[in-house]
Amino acid sequence: MSELKERLRSDLTTAMKARDEVRVSTIRMTLSAINTEEVAGESHRELTDDEVVTVIGRESKKRRESAEAFDGAGRSELADRERAEQAVLTDYLPAQLSDAELTELVAAAIAETGAEGPKQMGQVMKVVQPRIAGRADGRRVSGEVKRQLSS
Structure with missing residues (x-):
């Protein structure tokens, strides 16, 4: 199992114990997206850390776009939730280039x-x-x- 996926699972347990609902739901959705990617197509295989980063990046992008859409529709509470989820995902992504x-x-x-x-x-x-x-x-x-x- 990739180190990043193992870290996500470990952090999920920690977040559940801390009753951090946003972190728990975000990590669960991310692990679900990773599992979906692993079983997609004919070859069922474990993803590498680089592939897991790609999935997390895609999930983060979805959150950013959703937050922008909710802001445009005047739904700031939903936009704030999406931004909170994106902040959780950012912890697992490599540092951004300057x-x-x-x-x-x-x-x-x-x-x-x-x-x-x-x-x-x-x-x-x-x-x-x-x-x-x-x-x-x-x-x-x-x-x-x-x-x-x-x-």
């Missing part, structure tokens, strides 16, 4: 691919995404790639 680090990674990918304009954004994204691996939001990455290819 703007300077992101700029440097994107510049290196552009140099490697030889891209010279916005039409070649896809090539740069293919190179830069594996290097970022959950350490930056896709919107931030694509925004930086566009910015550098436009200048």
Whole structure:
């Protein structure tokens, strides 16, 4: 079993003992998403830590988007709940890249691919995404790639 999945299970037990409802429900939903991913398709297998981080990142993104939607609909209590769940998930994600680090990674990918304009954004994204691996939001990455290819 991956170390991260084991940590989630251990933290679930701790949260249950502490009666931390938000943490318990968030970790349960995350473990459920991980289990769903493991049994999806023909091959039932354990996920690696990197794959677990990908699932947690996807769950975190869902929470952020839901919070934005609830804010737009004037449902601040639901938006606050989503943000609280996202904060729990953030504890399990790798540290986010700074703007300077992101700029440097994107510049290196552009140099490697030889891209010279916005039409070649896809090539740069293919190179830069594996290097970022959950350490930056896709919107931030694509925004930086566009910015550098436009200048």
